[in-house]
Amino acid sequence: MHRLLARSIAACALAAAACAHAFEPTKPIELVVHTAPGGGNDVLARAIAVIAEKEKLLPVRMQVINKPGGNGAVAAAFLAERKGDAHTIGLVTTNWIVGPLVTREAKVTLSDLTLIAQLVTEPALVAVRADSPYHNMKEFIDAAKAKPGALKQSGGTPTARDSIMRQVLQQHTGARWSFISFPGGGERIAALLGGHVDMMIIEPEEAGENIRAGKMRVIAQVADKRLAAFPDVPTLREAGYPVALVPQMRGMVAPPGIPADVVAYWEDFCRRLVRTASWRKYLQDNQFEDAFYTGPELARSLDATTQQLRAILPEAGLKLVR
Amino acid sequence: MQRLLRSGDFWSGLVLCALGVYIVTEAQGWSYGGPDGPGPGFFPLWYGVAMIALSLTLVLRTMLARRAPRTVAWPEVRRALACWIVVMIAVASMKLIGFMLSFALLTWFIVAIMFHRSHALALVLGIGGALVFQGVFDMALGVSLPLGFGL
Amino acid sequence: MEILHSLLDGFGVALQPINLAWCFVGVFLGTVIGVLPGLGPPATIAMLLPLTFHMNPAGAMIMLAGIYYGAKYGGSTTSILLNVPGESASVVTCLDGYQMARKGRAGPALGIAAIASFIAGTFGVVGLMLVAPPLAKMSLAFSSPEYFALMVLGLAMVVLLSGSSLVKALLAMLVGLWIATMGTDLFSATSRFTFGRMELLGGVDFVVVAIGVFAIAEVMSNMEPREGGTMLPVPRGLRNLLPTWQDMKDCRFAFVNGSVLGFLIGVLPGAGSTIASFLSYGVEKAVSRHPERFGNGAIEGVAAPEGANNSETGGALVPLLTLGIPGSGTTAILLAALILWGFKPGPMLIEDSPQLFWGLVASMYIGNVMLLVLNLPLVPAFAQLLKLPPYAMYPLILGVSIVGVYSDSSSVFALVLLAVFGLLGYLMRKLDYPAAPLVLGLVLGKPMELALRQSLMMSQGDLGILTARPISATILAFAAIMLLLPLFRRVNRWRVQAVEQEA
Numbered sequence: 022m023h024r025l026l027a028r029s030i031a032a033c034a035l036a037a038a039a040c041a042h043a044f045e046p047t048k049p050i051e052l053v054v055h056t057a058p059g060g061g062n063d064v065l066a067r068a069i070a071v072i073a074e075k076e077k078l079l080p081v082r083m084q085v086i087n088k089p090g091g092n093g094a095v096a097a098a099f100l101a102e103r104k105g106d107a108h109t110i111g112l113v114t115t116n117w118i119v120g121p122l123v124t125r126e127a128k129v130t131l132s133d134l135t136l137i138a139q140l141v142t143e144p145a146l147v148a149v150r151a152d153s154p155y156h157n158m159k160e161f162i163d164a165a166k167a168k169p170g171a172l173k174q175s176g177g178t179p180t181a182r183d184s185i186m187r188q189v190l191q192q193h194t195g196a197r198w199s200f201i202s203f204p205g206g207g208e209r210i211a212a213l214l215g216g217h218v219d220m221m222i223i224e225p226e227e228a229g230e231n232i233r234a235g236k237m238r239v240i241a242q243v244a245d246k247r248l249a250a251f252p253d254v255p256t257l258r259e260a261g262y263p264v265a266l267v268p269q270m271r272g273m274v275a276p277p278g279i280p281a282d283v284v285a286y287w288e289d290f291c292r293r294l295v296r297t298a299s300w301r302k303y304l305q306d307n308q309f310e311d312a313f314y315t316g317p318e319l320a321r322s323l324d325a326t327t328q329q330l331r332a333i334l335p336e337a338g339l340k341l342v343r
Numbered sequence: 344m345q346r347l348l349r350s351g352d353f354w355s356g357l358v359l360c361a362l363g364v365y366i367v368t369e370a371q372g373w374s375y376g377g378p379d380g381p382g383p384g385f386f387p388l389w390y391g392v393a394m395i396a397l398s399l400t401l402v403l404r405t406m407l408a409r410r411a412p413r414t415v416a417w418p419e420v421r422r423a424l425a426c427w428i429v430v431m432i433a434v435a436s437m438k439l440i441g442f443m444l445s446f447a448l449l450t451w452f453i454v455a456i457m458f459h460r461s462h463a464l465a466l467v468l469g470i471g472g473a474l475v476f477q478g479v480f481d482m483a484l485g486v487s488l489p490l491g492f493g494l
Numbered sequence: 495m496e497i498l499h500s501l502l503d504g505f506g507v508a509l510q511p512i513n514l515a516w517c518f519v520g521v522f523l524g525t526v527i528g529v530l531p532g533l534g535p536p537a538t539i540a541m542l543l544p545l546t547f548h549m550n551p552a553g554a555m556i557m558l559a560g561i562y563y564g565a566k567y568g569g570s571t572t573s574i575l576l577n578v579p580g581e582s583a584s585v586v587t588c589l590d591g592y593q594m595a596r597k598g599r600a601g602p603a604l605g606i607a608a609i610a611s612f613i614a615g616t617f618g619v620v621g622l623m624l625v626a627p628p629l630a631k632m633s634l635a636f637s638s639p640e641y642f643a644l645m646v647l648g649l650a651m652v653v654l655l656s657g658s659s660l661v662k663a664l665l666a667m668l669v670g671l672w673i674a675t676m677g678t679d680l681f682s683a684t685s686r687f688t689f690g691r692m693e694l695l696g697g698v699d700f701v702v703v704a705i706g707v708f709a710i711a712e713v714m715s716n717m718e719p720r721e722g723g724t725m726l727p728v729p730r731g732l733r734n735l736l737p738t739w740q741d742m743k744d745c746r747f748a749f750v751n752g753s754v755l756g757f758l759i760g761v762l763p764g765a766g767s768t769i770a771s772f773l774s775y776g777v778e779k780a781v782s783r784h785p786e787r788f789g790n791g792a793i794e795g796v797a798a799p800e801g802a803n804n805s806e807t808g809g810a811l812v813p814l815l816t817l818g819i820p821g822s823g824t825t826a827i828l829l830a831a832l833i834l835w836g837f838k839p840g841p842m843l844i845e846d847s848p849q850l851f852w853g854l855v856a857s858m859y860i861g862n863v864m865l866l867v868l869n870l871p872l873v874p875a876f877a878q879l880l881k882l883p884p885y886a887m888y889p890l891i892l893g894v895s896i897v898g899v900y901s902d903s904s905s906v907f908a909l910v911l912l913a914v915f916g917l918l919g920y921l922m923r924k925l926d927y928p929a930a931p932l933v934l935g936l937v938l939g940k941p942m943e944l945a946l947r948q949s950l951m952m953s954q955g956d957l958g959i960l961t962a963r964p965i966s967a968t969i970l971a972f973a974a975i976m977l978l979l980p981l982f983r984r985v986n987r988w989r990v991q992a993v994e995q996e997a
Binding site: 351352355359362363366369373374376380381382383385386387390391393394397398400401404415416419420422423424425426427430431433434435437438442446449450453454457458459460468469472476480487488489 | 661662664665668669671672675679681682684686687710713714715717718719720884885886888889890892893896897900901904906909910912913916917920921924925926927943946947948950951955
């Protein structure tokens with residue numbers, strides 16, 4: 022009897038102690054992104070900061086810190102340095118997985134950091150100019166097979182999703198077309214609109230307006246199911262190309278060495294964030310897909326993506342260094 | 344020979360030639376070109392070769408010239424280099440001792456040592472300047488300068 | 495006619511008291527940021543974004559745009575007075591502006607910079623207003639081969655900037671190309687010349703090199719004499735504080751050159767204000783009757799680049815507002831801001847939101863006037879800065895340089911690089927290597943390599959693509975003419991001399 026009482030008192034005390042030490046941020050939160058102001062993750066980070074303020078998700082301010090360079094390597098290293106800091110978090114994309122695989126100097130991998138949650142995945146569209154002769158994916162692939170290397174795609178770095186999708190499609194169909202890297206999204210679109218390249222794989226919100234104005238046409242979707250905004254365009258699988266879709270995800274991480282209650286706090290923050298109406302509207306406006314994972318599910322999903330990338334990247338001509 | 348060894352053009356030509364050789368060597372380790380167009384080794388190879396060619400031209404020209412090289416006023420150069428060393432130390436130690444302290448020390452060095460003004464003036468300018476910079480940039484503009492000492 | 499009607503509507507929006515206030519806040523902030531090296535419009539606009547959600551979108555856009563072009567006005571101040579480039583486009587202004595200051599003409603230099611900025615800035619707005627949609631469409635014809643040709647034209651400027659020794663200028667340019675190559679190769683993700691350091695993966699920041707090679711090296715040079723070098727003469731009297739009518743006449747062509755060239759280059763996504771200012775400086779020098787004055791304090795050498803970097807902002811807004819394509823870092827954030835406010839930048843923006851577009855255009859006219867009024871009276875005030883004794887001036891320059899670089903990169907490694915480039919700049923001075931070609935090589939190296947590789951990928955290895963396309967062929971022809979022009983002049987002079995001797 023006494024032992025049971027003692028144990029329950031101990032349990033209560035422990036619970037009380039845990040509650041008393043539950044983490045609450047006390048100084049401004051720094052949200053680290055790996056792009057310069059205006060780049061992809063920077064925009065999302067600022068939107069998150071705005072939503073957090075509007076929906077009162079945090080007792081303190083959130084500010085965005087830009088650490089561009091090395092495809093995420095600089096930002097990753099910065100987070101690793103902030104070991105144990107509960108007031109710093111980072112916004113990551115799939116690039117943070119790819120970088121360490123192919124760049125020797127990118128020493129910090131996602132497994133060195135504390136995973137919090139995955140927030141969204143970004144679908145993509147296969148787009149051509151409005152007056153292009155290709156009305157569906159099959160026509161494009163057939164034309165590419167007929168003249169190997171003659172057709173051109175504009176895109177980002179060879180580690181970016183559009184390049185990886187090209188590799189995957191080329192492997193699957195046996196067709197070959199060139200890939201021309203442009204450092205900025207604006208230049209890629211300009212190259213397509215100007216007729217200098219034939220096709221590009223682009224995120225819906227980047228292309229949205231040009232599609233609406235009738236300057237670009239979408240011939241396929243890189244997604245598991247059709248996006249609401251494009252009900253008539255088949256997905257790659259529906260078009261007859263059941264290739265692996267390497268996800269372009271965006272998620273949140275924290276520096277290493279963070280205590281469990283802080284991790285729980287941030288997971289909870291993400292959970293509350295994705296439930297707000299502002300977030301849902303943002304997702305809709307930007308055509309992100311809600312893909313909220315956390316905990317062990319997240320680790321599994323990231324592992325699967327890493328293995329996928331390990332298989333695909335060497336075919337893209339990149340050397341694995343890790 | 345003496346004249347040659349004292350000529351800045353001669354030495355800088357040699358250094359640039361060595362740099363060119365380094366660049367070309369590194370470029371060999373990258374792919375020159377492939378089915379997807381020129382590779383990372385393409386550009387460096389060409390400007391490395393140009394660098395070697397031009398620097399050798401410079402060296403040859405110096406060897407064949409009849410003009411005596413300019414004399415170098417070494418004491419003055421030493422002053423400039425001393426100043427540079429202090430700048431480097433100030434900058435490298437900024438993480439450890441913070442911006443304000445390193446800037447104050449740098450200013451003190453310039454005012455007191457380089458310009459031979461009184462130490463009091465130097466310290467006033469140093470500390471005043473550090474405070475002004477910290478105030479304007481850190482507080483007004485939100486640029487957080489290093490505080491040093493693990494802060 | 496319709497344009498005039500829309501413009502009047504726009505003035506209706508821009509002249510509302512609240513929007514006028516935001517315009518003033520924007521241009522004032524922009525000027526301050528432009529004066530301070532390192533802190534640039536992209537970072538500031540990004541910082542202010544959350545605040546803008548409480549404002550009306552037109553007013554917010556007016557303010558942010560004000561920061562954007564206001565910064566271009568302020569950038570010349572430290573370039574002229576301290577030889578510290580306020581931002582990358584102001585590097586060219588250092589060349590002649592600082593030399594003018596050394597000759598006691600800091601006032602006219604600052605003044606002509608403001609005036610050229612006003613004329614070119616207004617030209618840019620007029621261009622944006624009148625020819626935006628058709629020009630945007632034409633700019634789509636520009637792609638990698640044309641960009642490469644443009645870069646070659648830029649590098650041809652080296653010949654014009656070479657000073658006494660062409661070999662040394664070319665070597666400096668090659669070193670600039672080498673520094674430009676440091677970092678991650680875009681096409682293959684290989685790291686080049688990073689010496690194993692992660693901080694170099696993103697390449698070397700232009701601001702670090704420019705401030706190091708210009709400002710730090712200048713301070714070191716001035717440390718040499720025991721008495722600490724001569725102070726810059728302070729201009730005395732109002733006549734010496736502002737440009738004279740003769741100065742304005744001399745700059746007639748520079749105003750046109752800067753305005754037109756800057757605007758056209760601004761329209762091209764990817765080509766930036768730095769290239770615009772270098773090119774207009776080069777063109778100015780090429781057509782001048784006394785090219786040897788450039789680099790020694792030619793006032794046109796200040797007017798042309800300063801004008802170019804201002805009309806470039808008007809040009810950069812063309813692809814942003816008509817196609818939704820951001821051409822540079824700052825326009826990328828403006829794009830993000832527009833999206834966050836719920837606008838849809840793209841080909842239909844002008845139709846869908848005429849108030850935003852025309853209100854913005856009208857506010858830019860007003861903003862340029864505000865900036866002229868703000869900056870001209872500040873000239874005497876800034877010129878007083880030169881009264882500082884050297885032992886106070888040099889720590890000031892060092893402090894501004896260090897804080898400027900740190901605010902941009904937040905890394906001590908960047909500061910160490912700054913010091914290293916300072917040493918390099920000093921050595922270059924002692925050994926008579928001109929600094930401008932190094933900077934030129936650094937600025938043009940990456941875009942040139944990218945453009946060449948993209949072009950060769952487009953043509954599958956055929957170099958002929960560069961001459962087969964009309965636009966790139968024309969630009970390459972221009973470059974050839976620029977390179978041959980000095981030769982023509984020399985031949986002409988011989989010819990004249992020969993004729994005179996015979997007579």
